[in-house]
Amino acid sequence: MRDGLGTVQTFTSPAAGANFSTAVPAGYRWRIWGGSALLTASATAANRNPFLTYTVGTSVVWASGINSVTVGTTPDFSVTANQIVTLVFEEHQAELNDLYVTSFLPIHSKALWLPAAAVVAITVQNLDTTDQLSNIGFLIETAAA
Amino acid sequence: MAIDGLGTLQTFTSPAAGSPFSATVPAGKAWRIWGGSLRFVASATVAQRNLSLKYKQGTTIFFMAATSANVTASQTFIVPLYEQKLYLAGAFYSTWLPIGIRAIWLPTGTVIAFDVLGIQAGDQIDRVNLLIEEANA
Numbered sequence: 001m002r003d004g005l006g007t008v009q010t011f012t013s014p015a016a017g018a019n020f021s022t023a024v025p026a027g028y029r030w031r032i033w034g035g036s037a038l039l040t041a042s043a044t045a046a047n048r049n050p051f052l053t054y055t056v057g058t059s060v061v062w063a064s065g066i067n068s069v070t071v072g073t074t075p076d077f078s079v080t081a082n083q084i085v086t087l088v089f090e091e092h093q094a095e096l097n098d099l100y101v102t103s104f105l106p107i108h109s110k111a112l113w114l115p116a117a118a119v120v121a122i123t124v125q126n127l128d129t130t131d132q133l134s135n136i137g138f139l140i141e142t143a144a145a
Numbered sequence: 146m147a148i149d150g151l152g153t154l155q156t157f158t159s160p161a162a163g164s165p166f167s168a169t170v171p172a173g174k175a176w177r178i179w180g181g182s183l184r185f186v187a188s189a190t191v192a193q194r195n196l197s198l199k200y201k202q203g204t205t206i207f208f209m210a211a212t213s214a215n216v217t218a219s220q221t222f223i224v225p226l227y228e229q230k231l232y233l234a235g236a237f238y239s240t241w242l243p244i245g246i247r248a249i250w251l252p253t254g255t256v257i258a259f260d261v262l263g264i265q266a267g268d269q270i271d272r273v274n275l276l277i278e279e280a281n282a
Contacts, residue, residue, distance in 0.1 A: 034200075036204070
């Protein structure tokens with residue numbers, strides 16, 4: 001397999017108010033090169049903090065959180081009510097500026113091989129019951145374990 | 146079989162004024178983009194514009210980078226595409242902006258898009274060049 005060549009896989013959205021997770025299939029390993037998801041926050045006032053995590057067994061081997069959502073006189077490091085935020089997962093934090101702050105933010109990822117049964121999860125602290133994760137996709141390089 | 150790192154510089158047709166640019170990796174091929182450049186000419190209309198480079202399939206964005214400064218009315222920006230962030234200052238600051246890029250293989254159907262947030266009807270993207278290594282998918 002050519003280094004870095006993968007396919008974009010899209011995933012079924014979880015129910016409203018639920019986090020997302022998927023597992024590397026048996027007999028395979030994955031290397032995730034990037035991806036994105038959409039977080040639509042409800043009108044409920046709360047500070048939501050999305051995280052991308054890789055879990056192998058009981059060990060969280062990778063976790064990264066958002067950098068910031070709102071840039072102004074007081075940076076806001078959470079997703080707040082009624083915001084629709086595209087979460088972009090990539091190895092390096094992208095250049096961003098204030099025109100994107102309410103619609104885009106980066107989350108780091110790593111180009112490491114994940115073994116079979118490893119769990120890739122998008123977890124949102126303080127997720128409201130009517131918040132929605134959707135449009136979930138990853139660029140995944142797959143190889144036999 | 147492509148030789149690692151060897152690519153060809155491809156020049157693309159400019160989009161219509163007021164429109165973003167996109168190109169798609171052809172069927173049966175994979176692309177690795179090593180660099181490139183484009184020009185963005187802002188019209189006299191007062192507005193803040195921000196350029197971004199995206200790799201995406203459908204709604205999945207698996208790479209995005211945006212310019213760190215906004216473009217204002219009547220400015221002309223030449224945007225070099227490099228893997229790492231560039232630091233430019235002085236005489237170049239108002240005309241050059243870095244956009245991050247990553248040398249991954251882009252699968253068939255990937256859309257390489259230059260979007261402009263706040264684009265105006267008279268704005269123009271042109272002189273789009275990409276150094277592309279192509280291989281069979």
